[in-house]
Amino acid sequence: MVRISQSIPKGEREKLQFSRWVLLIINAAEAAGIGRLSRKQLHLLLFLSFASCRFYGIAPLRQRARRTEQGPYYRAAHIALGGLALSGLVEVSEFSSHRSTEHLQFEGHFGATVSGLKVGRVLRSTHRGEALYAFLLDLCLSVVEGAWHDDRAHKRSERRSLERAFEQDLTYRTALNRPGKVLFVEENPDDQETPTLAGLRKIRQFLDAKISVNRRDVLTVYQRLLMKKAA
Amino acid sequence: MAGEQLINTQDMADAASDLSLVSGTPQERFFQSLVDYFIDWSVVNGAYIAAGQVKSDQALLVIYSESPRLEPGLPALLCADPEEVFLSLCTLSDGVAVASMNLAEVYQHVPNFTKGAGEAMKFVRSHLCADQTFALLMMGQNRVLVHDQGVPLDEWIKEPRVIKVQLVDESAITPELIEKQLDEFHNQAMATHRGTIARLMWKIEEEPTLSILREAPELHVQSGLVTYFRGLYRHKVANVDEEIPLTEGRVDVRICRFDRSNERFFTMIELKVLDPRSNDAKNLAWAHKGIQQAHDYKKTVQTDSAFACIFDARRDQSVLMPGLQADAEDKGVVLKLHPMAVPPPRKAKKLRTGLMVASTVDPTPTIKKAKRTSSNTTPKAPRTAKVPKKAA
Numbered sequence: 139m140v141r142i143s144q145s146i147p148k149g150e151r152e153k154l155q156f157s158r159w160v161l162l163i164i165n166a167a168e169a170a171g172i173g174r175l176s177r178k179q180l181h182l183l184l185f186l187s188f189a190s191c192r193f194y195g196i197a198p199l200r201q202r203a204r205r206t207e208q209g210p211y212y213r214a215a216h217i218a219l220g221g222l223a224l225s226g227l228v229e230v231s232e233f234s235s236h237r238s239t240e241h242l243q244f245e246g247h248f249g250a251t252v253s254g255l256k257v258g259r260v261l262r263s264t265h266r267g268e269a270l271y272a273f274l275l276d277l278c279l280s281v282v283e284g285a286w287h288d289d290r291a292h293k294r295s296e297r298r299s300l301e302r303a304f305e306q307d308l309t310y311r312t313a314l315n316r317p318g319k320v321l322f323v324e325e326n327p328d329d330q331e332t333p334t335l336a337g338l339r340k341i342r343q344f345l346d347a348k349i350s351v352n353r354r355d356v357l358t359v360y361q362r363l364l365m366k367k368a369a
Numbered sequence: 370m371a372g373e374q375l376i377n378t379q380d381m382a383d384a385a386s387d388l389s390l391v392s393g394t395p396q397e398r399f400f401q402s403l404v405d406y407f408i409d410w411s412v413v414n415g416a417y418i419a420a421g422q423v424k425s426d427q428a429l430l431v432i433y434s435e436s437p438r439l440e441p442g443l444p445a446l447l448c449a450d451p452e453e454v455f456l457s458l459c460t461l462s463d464g465v466a467v468a469s470m471n472l473a474e475v476y477q478h479v480p481n482f483t484k485g486a487g488e489a490m491k492f493v494r495s496h497l498c499a500d501q502t503f504a505l506l507m508m509g510q511n512r513v514l515v516h517d518q519g520v521p522l523d524e525w526i527k528e529p530r531v532i533k534v535q536l537v538d539e540s541a542i543t544p545e546l547i548e549k550q551l552d553e554f555h556n557q558a559m560a561t562h563r564g565t566i567a568r569l570m571w572k573i574e575e576e577p578t579l580s581i582l583r584e585a586p587e588l589h590v591q592s593g594l595v596t597y598f599r600g601l602y603r604h605k606v607a608n609v610d611e612e613i614p615l616t617e618g619r620v621d622v623r624i625c626r627f628d629r630s631n632e633r634f635f636t637m638i639e640l641k642v643l644d645p646r647s648n649d650a651k652n653l654a655w656a657h658k659g660i661q662q663a664h665d666y667k668k669t670v671q672t673d674s675a676f677a678c679i680f681d682a683r684r685d686q687s688v689l690m691p692g693l694q695a696d697a698e699d700k701g702v703v704l705k706l707h708p709m710a711v712p713p714p715r716k717a718k719k720l721r722t723g724l725m726v727a728s729t730v731d732p733t734p735t736i737k738k739a740k741r742t743s744s745n746t747t748p749k750a751p752r753t754a755k756v757p758k759k760a761a
Binding site for chain 1: 375376378380381382384385387388389390392395435436438439440453455456457458469470471473474606608609610623625635
């Protein structure tokens, strides 16, 4: 996804890619009006973004989420968040830690900062950065227009819980039903079809026969279906 | 299967109602969302408006921000106590607000303009800069004046880009009406270099460098046109196809409408801008390509008409392009050949000594001037002039 110099070791490169993905998703959530994301919302949204990014022609990152009591857990996301928070690009509030010997789990709310928005704009100045942000922004806009469609007149704190909708994602439900600690988005690199993608294509096919729509509208319908299922 | 349970036809049909269907750049989507809000507000407050309760100069200024909370784009003094607004209540109709692209987050910073739209314009001049995207909703006039990033404020105040809100019924839209509206759009936005869209497209340099078009001129026309249609039609029928191009290519503007018997029709509009730097043969080929693309889109099911809109920005437009009309007729495409006036280069600045070029001017006035112009010029404008390779 990223055009970072090949002289950087692969592991470091992937950390940078993940940091970019996390920063842009937090900025996109701010720009779409979702605002701060809780730890669980952020990890679920990351999972959802990896499950649906091929709809926009973007390959997901390789990192896999682990199954925990607190929901999906991307170790790389916590490392990325730490770096972004310490450099002032992400705001952290309501922070608390989990006692986990295995993971780096903590809870909190993560929001955009002025510096983070500025850095995000720089990251968007490349073709790939722009394409990634456009997708993440559409995803977050679809959440607001989809999952929060009936809550527009309510204060943010009074709106329906987003994580309950995200938990209904088809790829996430499939991953939960498999045994093991890892929550797969794609089984292997050759398998580029996720249940989410199949669902989005089905919605696209349905809408194409009715009205003239763009991908964002397809994502919106998907979010509405998720929220209906969660209700 | 979980997918089957979640995604069934009835649920999809229910979930597909009332989609925003905005398209184009984030700024253009912001303008389209504002037009939608204006329409909603007009409907909800219909009785109030009919009773003459809305003055013709009542104005609502809405400034676009990626984060209205963190970057309101207003002086700190005005941001002391913002009021969160829920646009779904359709109560916001006066004063100054800062909003996100989809209007999901809106903060009102000034409750009203006691002296109406005149005061709003003075507010724009005093507190905003050319780099900002904003819109002035004229609540009693059914129009929205939108400011594109980069347009100098003085120029915008004199001649703002206007989105008329007309609420034409869907079944009244015909290819003939669309053709008429394309002509009107050309007259308002494209015919002269000061046109509200054309001014975003031209890069005007100092003599002897000739004016050239900025990159991707068609994108400006596309964005402007889709928002223009958004204001005219009651329903959200016009959009930009943002998808990855398919075999037939990607249509520039697509109008999807239903007639009285609820039958669906598409009208496709292909946009091409002829480049002043290209020779006539290349421009001619570009125009023919537009006709061919429009012809290909016409093969799409339920497409009743396809337009090839050729905006002619050649320096010498007296050279005719024979065969275009015949080609369009052969292919069943409506050809709209619209001339665009090419702006003359700016006069070179002269020093007191009569020498040209600004680099040696007394630094004090230069700094002042630079400060003044920095907020009133397009941010991407290059500092040094380049002579185009094929300047006529």
